[in-house]
Amino acid sequence: MPAARAFPLAKLMNALQSYQNASKQTIFIEYIMLDGVNDQEEHAHKLGKLLENFKAVVNLIPFNPIGSASTFKTSSDQSIKKFQKVLRGIYSIRTTVRQEMGQDIAGACGQLVVSLPDERSAGGATLLSDIEDLRI
Secondary structure, eight states: OGGGGTSOHHHHHHHHHHHHHHHOOOEEEEEEEBTTTTOSHHHHHHHHHHHTTSOEEEEEEEOOOOGGGOOOOBOOHHHHHHHHHHHHHTTOOEEEEOOOOSGGGTOSTTOOOOEEEOTTSSSOEEEOSSGGGOOO
16 A cells, blocks of 8 residues: 555554553454455465454455556455455454445445546546545
């Protein structure tokens, strides 16, 4: 994720551990599933090992494409189920799969994007690739 450069994983994990130690709360992890990028069994093992010392719930989120502007694809149901099986079966991590709704009207999670005028074309618009690219 582009934002990860600003928030190194080690610092994030330390902050989560400190929070959980102080609050005794379960940590909820939102994990977007990108076909061929982070949805393979090896990725499930890496996530499981990363979270094995936490009381956590992982919500697996199937990626919702943003029309032709998207370079990513949605993971197959089979890939998501395999991923979930590794987290649950091997690491005993409670795992849910987000139900997809609103894709048909481009209103699903991650599909509400900002359009800006494209300075290179008359009246055209370009999609922001990341909300962090928005400069107000």
